[in-house]
Amino acid sequence: MTAITSKTKIALLCTLAIPAAFSVSNAAAKTLVFCSEGSPENFYPGINTTGTSFDVNSQIYSRIVEFERGGTKVGPGLAERWTISKDGKEYTFFLRKGVKWHSNKNFKPTRDFNADDIMFAFDRQWKESNPYFKVTSPNHSYFNDMGMPDLLKSVEKVDDYTVKITLKSQAAPFLANLAMEYAGVQSKEYADAMLKAGTPEKLDQEPVGTGAFMLVQYQKDAIIRFKAFPEYYAGKAKIDDLIFAITPDASVRWAKLQKGECHVMPYPTPADLDTMRKTPGIKVMEQPGLNIGFLAYNVTKKPFDDVRVRRAVSMAINKKSIIDAVYLSTGIAAKNPIPPTQWSYNNATKDDVYDPEGAKKLLAAAGFANGFKTDMWAMPVQRPYNPNARRIAELMQADLAKVGVTVEIKSFEWGEYRKRMQNGEHQTGMMGWTGDNGDPDNFLTTQLGCDAAKPGGGNVTKWCYKPFEDLIKKAVAITDQAERTKLYEKAQTIFKDQAPWFSIAHAVQLTPMRTEVIDFKQSPFGRHTFYGVDIKE
Amino acid sequence: MFRFLLTRISLVIPTFIGMTLVAFFLIRLVPGDPIEALAGERGIDATRHAALLVEYGLDKPLLTQYGLYIGRVLSGDLGRSIVTHETVINEFLALFPATIELALCAALFALLIGIPAGVIAAVNRNSIFDHGVMGISLTGYSMPIFWWGLLLILFFSVQLGWTPVSGRIAVIHFIEPTTGFLLVDTLLESDKAAFWSAAAHLILPTIVLGTNPLATIARMTRSAMLEVLGEDYIRTARAKGLSPTRVVALHAFRNALIPVVTVVGLQIGVLFTGAILTETIFSWPGVGKWLIEAIHRRDYPVLQGGMLLLGVIVMTVNLLVDLTYGIINPRIRHT
Numbered sequence: 001m002t003a004i005t006s007k008t009k010i011a012l013l014c015t016l017a018i019p020a021a022f023s024v025s026n027a028a029a030k031t032l033v034f035c036s037e038g039s040p041e042n043f044y045p046g047i048n049t050t051g052t053s054f055d056v057n058s059q060i061y062s063r064i065v066e067f068e069r070g071g072t073k074v075g076p077g078l079a080e081r082w083t084i085s086k087d088g089k090e091y092t093f094f095l096r097k098g099v100k101w102h103s104n105k106n107f108k109p110t111r112d113f114n115a116d117d118i119m120f121a122f123d124r125q126w127k128e129s130n131p132y133f134k135v136t137s138p139n140h141s142y143f144n145d146m147g148m149p150d151l152l153k154s155v156e157k158v159d160d161y162t163v164k165i166t167l168k169s170q171a172a173p174f175l176a177n178l179a180m181e182y183a184g185v186q187s188k189e190y191a192d193a194m195l196k197a198g199t200p201e202k203l204d205q206e207p208v209g210t211g212a213f214m215l216v217q218y219q220k221d222a223i224i225r226f227k228a229f230p231e232y233y234a235g236k237a238k239i240d241d242l243i244f245a246i247t248p249d250a251s252v253r254w255a256k257l258q259k260g261e262c263h264v265m266p267y268p269t270p271a272d273l274d275t276m277r278k279t280p281g282i283k284v285m286e287q288p289g290l291n292i293g294f295l296a297y298n299v300t301k302k303p304f305d306d307v308r309v310r311r312a313v314s315m316a317i318n319k320k321s322i323i324d325a326v327y328l329s330t331g332i333a334a335k336n337p338i339p340p341t342q343w344s345y346n347n348a349t350k351d352d353v354y355d356p357e358g359a360k361k362l363l364a365a366a367g368f369a370n371g372f373k374t375d376m377w378a379m380p381v382q383r384p385y386n387p388n389a390r391r392i393a394e395l396m397q398a399d400l401a402k403v404g405v406t407v408e409i410k411s412f413e414w415g416e417y418r419k420r421m422q423n424g425e426h427q428t429g430m431m432g433w434t435g436d437n438g439d440p441d442n443f444l445t446t447q448l449g450c451d452a453a454k455p456g457g458g459n460v461t462k463w464c465y466k467p468f469e470d471l472i473k474k475a476v477a478i479t480d481q482a483e484r485t486k487l488y489e490k491a492q493t494i495f496k497d498q499a500p501w502f503s504i505a506h507a508v509q510l511t512p513m514r515t516e517v518i519d520f521k522q523s524p525f526g527r528h529t530f531y532g533v534d535i536k537e
Numbered sequence: 538m539f540r541f542l543l544t545r546i547s548l549v550i551p552t553f554i555g556m557t558l559v560a561f562f563l564i565r566l567v568p569g570d571p572i573e574a575l576a577g578e579r580g581i582d583a584t585r586h587a588a589l590l591v592e593y594g595l596d597k598p599l600l601t602q603y604g605l606y607i608g609r610v611l612s613g614d615l616g617r618s619i620v621t622h623e624t625v626i627n628e629f630l631a632l633f634p635a636t637i638e639l640a641l642c643a644a645l646f647a648l649l650i651g652i653p654a655g656v657i658a659a660v661n662r663n664s665i666f667d668h669g670v671m672g673i674s675l676t677g678y679s680m681p682i683f684w685w686g687l688l689l690i691l692f693f694s695v696q697l698g699w700t701p702v703s704g705r706i707a708v709i710h711f712i713e714p715t716t717g718f719l720l721v722d723t724l725l726e727s728d729k730a731a732f733w734s735a736a737a738h739l740i741l742p743t744i745v746l747g748t749n750p751l752a753t754i755a756r757m758t759r760s761a762m763l764e765v766l767g768e769d770y771i772r773t774a775r776a777k778g779l780s781p782t783r784v785v786a787l788h789a790f791r792n793a794l795i796p797v798v799t800v801v802g803l804q805i806g807v808l809f810t811g812a813i814l815t816e817t818i819f820s821w822p823g824v825g826k827w828l829i830e831a832i833h834r835r836d837y838p839v840l841q842g843g844m845l846l847l848g849v850i851v852m853t854v855n856l857l858v859d860l861t862y863g864i865i866n867p868r869i870r871h872t
Contacts, residue, residue: 042622137622138592139575205623217711219822220632222820245820246822255694255695259695261708412568419569419573
């Protein structure tokens with residue numbers, strides 16, 4: 001980075017004679033600049049819904065348990081250990097002692113983190129009687145979406161460093177749910193002080209956490225500055241300063257990365273990837289993302305209520321040509337409803353073979369020898385799991401025309417699109433999912449479960465199949481991962497046999513960065529966290 | 538003059554009401570609502586959706602919502618962003634100086650180049666310079682901002698390394714906003730390096746945003762000057778033996794200014810529109826980018842408040858432009 005700085009300065013002196021340093025300097029302190037894509041919604045992860053906000057808040061706050069860096073395994077966080085009762089309903093967390101809080105101009109903590117803060121984290125999202133329930137927003141989106149209000153029976157403080165959580169029923173993903181960003185722990189002492197001062201909203205605007213970095217400055221749509229928290233319980237971060245330079249346009253982020261104005265950028269444009277890989281000083285980290293893009297057949301509508309029709313359509317679509325033409329080098333073919341990085345992925349599954357002749361025969365057997373007409377919904381926006389739904393729909397339309405199926409492509413404004421698909425108004429339509437917590441249940445229940453198949457639910461295929469439902473219900477009620485894996489593998493076999501989706505692809509996660517960046521780990525959830533990352537001197 | 542002011546201000550009232558109507562109803566014609574926009578792929582169940590609509594007052598009939606909104610606006614409350622939960626006025630005030638700083642620089646750039654270019658082109662009618670200015674201004678007028686911005690970044694920032702790519706200032710400079718105008722704030726902190734960095738960051742966005750107004754101003758100045766230069770009083774001035782510079786600068790230019798000033802006033806609106814794209818390309822933290830984001834997220838209060846505030850500013854500028862007519866040409870009396 002030093003070389004880039006010098007080069008930039010020379011260019012400036014020779015041309016504009018402006019004594020400005022545009023590039024990142026790390027002469028005194030190690031500074032890492034991340035060209036982030038947008039501003040956070042606020043600094044309270046409990047009401048955040050975007051990855052952009054979670055990227056910011058995951059630097060500041062810690063959770064009771066944490067995902068391992070670059071993985072989905074749940075490990076100790078603010079709790080150094082925990083026990084689970086035999087019936088799987090009681091979780092006792094033993095909290096870490098000596099965990100320090102950040103401070104800011106409004107607040108200097110007088111005590112370390114303790115059980116009161118955990119109680120506050122739950123109460124704020126759960127109980128309407130909590131004075132902070134409605135502060136900033138009452139929409140505790142993830143807490144509700146992960147089913148916490150229905151699952152929690154009680155949260156009790158046993159002593160200052162022990163908390164017992166009792167569930168109404170067994171739920172294997174519970175620990176993973178607590179490692180998600182929405183469960184970031186805020187300071188109860190700070191909350192009380194702000195309430196007393198009549199400025200409760202400051203809790204969510206000028207954050208105080210126990211995380212690896214503390215917030216120093218935020219200018220909306222411009223910059224977010226963090227400083228490494230020297231008293232972080234796991235040890236100070238390797239970098240001293242972390243800067244998010246907010247840069248919404250992907251081409252501009254790439255220009256900044258080339259010029260050394262930032263070290264790491266998210267979400268590159270697929271068209272730039274070849275150049276990025278060939279550019280000296282730049283490396284592109286990639287791994288299959290925890291996501292899936294698919295074409296859902298609405299099984300409540302004819303002719304997709306017939307499994308033979310669903311299988312025939314899946315056989316008639318050339319998946320490889322779609323991935324080559326639309327995903328370029330950023331997608332891998334999907335054969336299961338969960339991605340290969342997800343534990344319990346069934347590698348033995350045989351994917352649909354592209355066989356138009358076989359598809360014709362199957363359609364004839366189902367009584368559609370002359371084909372049929374159907375709609376195909378294509379989302380109007382680019383999504384992490386689908387770079388261009390309209391183009392994919394056109395390719396599918398051409399493939400299906402060869403077997404006599406006439407496709408009419410439809411699209412709506414994105415919000416309306418989701419709402420109508422979730423209400424089951426389509427015959428076929430594209431949708432997708434990005435995993436939240438690294439648990440297979442987060443894919444299978446939310447996308448293929450019977451509860452989600454009701455109008456308005458996330459299961460847009462509206463497929464509710466008892467043998468599949470029984471397996472995923474059984475799997476969520478036990479904690480033994482090997483046992484659960486077996487059940488989920490069987491569920492994937494049933495899914496493939498019943499073909500409620502044509503699984504398209506898993507988008508590859510791409511993180512371009514400068515070669516000076518050391519030990520950056522890609523998060524399967526698409527997060528960008530910088531604890532443990534270093535920069536070459 | 539006072540009566541003129543009163544008349545103009547009374548005309549502002551129906552315009553203001555029209556603006557509130559457009560700002561309020563136009564965004565509601567777009568399908569979806571802020572709650573759905575926040576929900577994403579997971580969707581939101583009907584009960585929670587309904588509860589949140591009630592919480593944000595979006596369940597009431599549209600006319601009731603409009604009435605309540607107007608009531609709040611008149612009491613100075615523009616509401617809170619549904620996404621960030623910050624007050625609209627605070628967000629606007631934090632971002633507006635960046636837009637103004639950029640718009641002022643772009644306006645200066647357009648005026649300082651556009652007016653002399655138009656005058657020289659008119660004086661040297663049908664010369665190579667005239668054709669050149671007109672050709673370039675036509676190109677500038679037709680240039681899509683997004684393409685133009687990226688082209689300049691790739692050439693001047695990435696290839697030549699002369700200018701920074703985007704942002705308002707290099708990240709090494711830590712400047713706490715006092716006025717919000719970085720050129721001023723850096724000077725107030727006596728940080729010369731930061732000042733030059735802020736100035737360098739302004740170069741490309743200024744050119745991109747100023748290109749279209751520059752082209753318009755140059756063309757308008759040329760045609761206004763051509764008209765004036767053919768007038769009898771110009772011929773008289775020349776016959777009296779005045780130097781060509783004096784004739785052009787004092788006699789012709791001043792009389793040609795009125796249509797130019799009108800166009801400049803109208804360009805303020807163009808600058809705000811252009812700022813929306815320019816700010817997105819150059820990661821410029823201004824109100825343009827803020828409004829675009831609000832459209833995507835159906836953030837009704839931000840859109841309504843932002844459009845209203847910008848509308849008021851454009852109206853005020855146009856009122857001021859009207860008042861300058863009397864100064865430029867004393868024969869125009871505001872009665």
